[in-house]
Amino acid sequence: MADEALTAAPIPPPTSTPPPALAVLQKAWRFILQQRTLSVALIAVAMVIYFQLSKSVFLSAGNLQTLIQYISETAIIAAGEVMLLICGEIDLSVGSVYALAPFVMYYANQNGVPLLGGIVIALLVCAAIGFINGFASVYFRVPSLIATLGTQLLVSGVTLVITNATPVLTPDTFPKVTSFAKLFGNNPYFEISWTLAIVIVMQALLSMTPWGLRTVATGGNPLGASEVGIGANRIKMVHFMVASALAGFAGVLGAFRVGSTDPLAGGTTIMFNAIAGAVIGGTALTGGSGTVIGALLGVCVLGILQDGITLIGVNADYYYIVVGAAILAAMILNVRLSQLRKAGQS
Amino acid sequence: MTAPSSEALRVEHIAKRFGPVTALRDINMRLNYGEVLGLIGDNGAGKSTLIKIMTGFQQPDAGTIFVNGQEVKLNSVQQARELGIETVYQDLALINELSVYHNMFLKRELRIGPFLNNAAMRRQAREFLNQMGVNVPSVDVEVSKLSGGQRQAIAIARAVSSNAKILLLDEPLAAMGAKEGAQILDLINRLKSQGVAIIMIGHNYAQVLEVADRVNLLQHGEITFDKPAGKDLMDEITDIIMQEYRATKLGTSANGSVKSGTPTSA
Numbered sequence: 001m002a003d004e005a006l007t008a009a010p011i012p013p014p015t016s017t018p019p020p021a022l023a024v025l026q027k028a029w030r031f032i033l034q035q036r037t038l039s040v041a042l043i044a045v046a047m048v049i050y051f052q053l054s055k056s057v058f059l060s061a062g063n064l065q066t067l068i069q070y071i072s073e074t075a076i077i078a079a080g081e082v083m084l085l086i087c088g089e090i091d092l093s094v095g096s097v098y099a100l101a102p103f104v105m106y107y108a109n110q111n112g113v114p115l116l117g118g119i120v121i122a123l124l125v126c127a128a129i130g131f132i133n134g135f136a137s138v139y140f141r142v143p144s145l146i147a148t149l150g151t152q153l154l155v156s157g158v159t160l161v162i163t164n165a166t167p168v169l170t171p172d173t174f175p176k177v178t179s180f181a182k183l184f185g186n187n188p189y190f191e192i193s194w195t196l197a198i199v200i201v202m203q204a205l206l207s208m209t210p211w212g213l214r215t216v217a218t219g220g221n222p223l224g225a226s227e228v229g230i231g232a233n234r235i236k237m238v239h240f241m242v243a244s245a246l247a248g249f250a251g252v253l254g255a256f257r258v259g260s261t262d263p264l265a266g267g268t269t270i271m272f273n274a275i276a277g278a279v280i281g282g283t284a285l286t287g288g289s290g291t292v293i294g295a296l297l298g299v300c301v302l303g304i305l306q307d308g309i310t311l312i313g314v315n316a317d318y319y320y321i322v323v324g325a326a327i328l329a330a331m332i333l334n335v336r337l338s339q340l341r342k343a344g345q346s
Numbered sequence: 347m348t349a350p351s352s353e354a355l356r357v358e359h360i361a362k363r364f365g366p367v368t369a370l371r372d373i374n375m376r377l378n379y380g381e382v383l384g385l386i387g388d389n390g391a392g393k394s395t396l397i398k399i400m401t402g403f404q405q406p407d408a409g410t411i412f413v414n415g416q417e418v419k420l421n422s423v424q425q426a427r428e429l430g431i432e433t434v435y436q437d438l439a440l441i442n443e444l445s446v447y448h449n450m451f452l453k454r455e456l457r458i459g460p461f462l463n464n465a466a467m468r469r470q471a472r473e474f475l476n477q478m479g480v481n482v483p484s485v486d487v488e489v490s491k492l493s494g495g496q497r498q499a500i501a502i503a504r505a506v507s508s509n510a511k512i513l514l515l516d517e518p519l520a521a522m523g524a525k526e527g528a529q530i531l532d533l534i535n536r537l538k539s540q541g542v543a544i545i546m547i548g549h550n551y552a553q554v555l556e557v558a559d560r561v562n563l564l565q566h567g568e569i570t571f572d573k574p575a576g577k578d579l580m581d582e583i584t585d586i587i588m589q590e591y592r593a594t595k596l597g598t599s600a601n602g603s604v605k606s607g608t609p610t611s612a
Contacts, residue, residue, distance in 0.1 A: 022483050023483060023484070208461045208462055209457075209460055209461060209462060210455040210457060210462060213444065213448055213452065213455060213462065214452070214453070216441065216443055216444060217441040217444065217452055219443075220441045220442055220443040220444065221439070221440070221441045221442065223439075224435075224438065224439035224440060224441055225439070225441065227403070227423065227433070227435055227439035228439050228452050228453045229422075229423045229424050229427065229453050230452070230453055288441075288442070288443040289443050
């Protein structure tokens with residue numbers, strides 16, 4: 001109907017070819033945007049080469065396993081965090097959720113639930129914490145930075161109380177490591193497989209589905225998104241729950257990997273590394289843009305840096321200085337880029 | 347196609363309060379297919395509130411809305427959209443971070459299974475924009491890279507492509523150069539000739555009069571003026587506005603304050 005009406009209307013012939021200069025600029029700009037991910041990958045490769053030249057054990061099987069273990073769990077948390085950041089929110093409680101989840105699994109198991117069922121219960125509990133985070137941020141309009149700072153402490157406290165602040169042995173890891181434990185994190189190759197699978201699924205969700213498009217819209221222009229009829233609240237709630245559940249899953253992997261379940265595991269360190277990885281990987285803290293792959297690469301850069309610094313015998317505390325500076329630089333770049341974009345509009 | 351000049355939208359006795367502030371007092375308005383109604387009024391006269399009610403974004407405290415002669419309740423934007431009412435807001439519901447074609451299909455994406463069908467969306471967006479005579483460098487380009495006029499044209503094109511038959515344009519020419527503005531006015535005229543019913547809000551009266559068939563003036567939450575656009579209308583409107591301006595000034599100097607009940611920004 002619309003078509004015949006449209007063709008019947010007097011329409012001036014459209015000039016379909018863009019001016020060549022503009023097209024070239026666009027191509028260049030898009031290349032730079034794509035390069036953001038590429039440049040993080042290049043930095044990672046350069047660092048690998050540097051550390052390998054300085055210490056030949058860097059690429060040894062043993063050290064690679066250490067690296068994998070560092071990267072895997074942080075990258076899983078970062079995958080959930082990126083989605084939240086893109087839709088304009090943040091979750092600081094992921095580190096304490098990471099510590100709580102394996103205890104939920106442990107206690108469920110102690111009460112006769114099979115381990116797999118225990119993992120499912122743990123993830124549901126974590127999703128419930130995510131729901132609380134989302135509810136506070138979305139419906140009570142508490143900025144998620146503050147709301148999740150609260151749940152970070154709250155969940156951490158709960159974990160310490162229910163465990164009497166004492167670590168326990170992770171089931172299935174002592175005296176003999178079962179294949180179940182290997183599948184869920186005790187074996188580094190299974191662990192990195194989980195990570196890659198989660199990263200691929202989340203990236204596909206973000207860039208290949210309507211849900212991903214609406215997530216970007218929610219963070220990029222909240223008012224605009226709601227005017228189009230996108231349920232921004234629902235999208236945010238789901239991302240809060242997914243981010244929390246992923247953090248819980250990372251915690252379960254960590255507990256099987258280490259063999260002991262520690263109430264002080266994770267914490268702000270792993271949370272900070274995950275968010276820093278996301279930001280270094282090109283995710284804007286202001287919402288609307290970012291990639292899960294970029295976050296994985298960002299986490300890799302941080303992991304390689306921390307591992308390499310320790311290997312070459314530099315005081316590991318320098319790591320924090322370097323990371324702090326890198327995050328600051330990445331954020332300034334982020335803000336500058338979005339300012340430039342805004343300036344380009346008007 | 348809906349028969350032109352049949353009734354598209356009618357509102358009767360619409361009222362809306364925000365706490366102590368009366369935004370809309372008693373609004374009666376009628377719009378036909380193939381007609382452009384210019385809705386003008388000062389800032390804070392209630393234009394935006396009225397638009398939000400007609401588009402289901404807000405609900406009136408009183409009054410009735412008729413679409414195609416049928417009484418309807420517009421409880422959500424989705425509901426209004428299903429009835430063919432679509433609004434293009436002055437703050438533009440476009441997402442800067444997304445490409446033109448993703449913006450065109452936002453919330454009604456074409457898919458293959460659970461995945462986006464980007465090839466089809468890209469092609470259809472390109473065809474549609476060409477048909478409408480909207481010129482963008484490429485549908486792949488991020489919306490943030492476009493000019494104000496291009497963005498406005500895309501926002502309008504999106505509304506029309508989603509089968510809108512009643513189009514509410516909130517300040518479609520805001521922050522736009524003369525040439526770009528002329529292109530948008532062309533686009534509005536083209537839509538009108540296709541039988542789309544259009545309400546155009548603006549506070550640049552000259553621009554509104556350029557395309558409007560009829561003009562309604564909104565003052566203090568009421569339509570005080572409803573006349574077909576003609577060459578004398580501009581003077582008439584100017585007189586009314588000047589009267590109001592003088593009255594407000596007198597009121598201010600006499601009482602030391604603007605008269606109460608004047609709605610603040612809606």
